[in-house]
Amino acid sequence: MTALxxxxxxxxxxxxxxxxxxxxxxxxxxPVSRPAVSQHLxxxxxxxxxxxxxxGNRRIYSLDPDGVGALRAYVDRFWTKALDAFKAAVEQxxxxx
Amino acid sequence: MTALxxxxxxxxxxxxxxxxxxxxxxxxxxPVSRPAVSQHLxxxxxxxxxxxxxxGNRRIYSLDPDGVGALRAYVDRFWTKALDAFKAAVEQxxxxx
DNA sequence: GCTGCTGGTAAGCGTAGGCTTACCGTAAGT
DNA sequence: ACTTACGGTAAGCCTACGCTTACCAGCAGC
Numbered sequence: 591m592t593a594l595x596x597x598x599x600x601x602x603x604x605x606x607x608x609x610x611x612x613x614x615x616x617x618x619x620x621p622v623s624r625p626a627v628s629q630h631l632x633x634x635x636x637x638x639x640x641x642x643x644x645x646g647n648r649r650i651y652s653l654d655p656d657g658v659g660a661l662r663a664y665v666d667r668f669w670t671k672a673l674d675a676f677k678a679a680v681e682q683x684x685x686x687x
Numbered sequence: 688m689t690a691l692x693x694x695x696x697x698x699x700x701x702x703x704x705x706x707x708x709x710x711x712x713x714x715x716x717x718p719v720s721r722p723a724v725s726q727h728l729x730x731x732x733x734x735x736x737x738x739x740x741x742x743g744n745r746r747i748y749s750l751d752p753d754g755v756g757a758l759r760a761y762v763d764r765f766w767t768k769a770l771d772a773f774k775a776a777v778e779q780x781x782x783x784x
Numbered sequence: 785g786c787t788g789c790t791g792g793t794a795a796g797c798g799t800a801g802g803c804t805t806a807c808c809g810t811a812a813g814t
Numbered sequence: 815a816c817t818t819a820c821g822g823t824a825a826g827c828c829t830a831c832g833c834t835t836a837c838c839a840g841c842a843g844c
Binding site: 693695696719720722723726727741743744745 | 831832833834835840841842
Binding site for chain 1: 697750751752755763
């Protein structure tokens, strides 16, 4: 979650949503240098949101279903909580009126 | 998304997941001062993740179903994308073997 | 009206962290 | 073996931003 706080890092993450890509390719599509992308990928990898595999000379990064799934579960909890609270509030109002 | 990047701010957000609360109450449960909580709530409110209503002297903050729903939709997109990519990768491997 | 409690805002400080440049390792091609 | 392309890492700079203290506004209650 903290890993997706930075806009640039989120851009890298979103780019991987369109399919696996190498570091240089991602850097070419963003207004930052290649080392910056590499550092962002390192953070995303440590957060479990991204996986990398070595293919020849290049290193291909992809979304990690596990990490993204965990993130989804996290957000989902608050989604249901927000709905419950909202529903409860509506009922509360109906009691008053 | 950027709004949930900071751990303390995320703690405030998570606290609201357990139900609506006033600023002072939240600050009492966290190791930061009340103004800090107030600033975090301001950011969360601008991000559409939180709503506030005035009740007497105090200001009660709650989760905003709209914003949380939007966040859920955002994460969900990547969740499906990650699954699709993973499935495609598996099929790719099967072709090779 | 005055007092006490609430919470938002301004000013300022200090650190975390994102970016770049420079360097090094490694794999492929000739 | 040499060269070229790719990418990770170190060092360093600089800005963003989270936190605190101090101040001010508004609502309740005596």
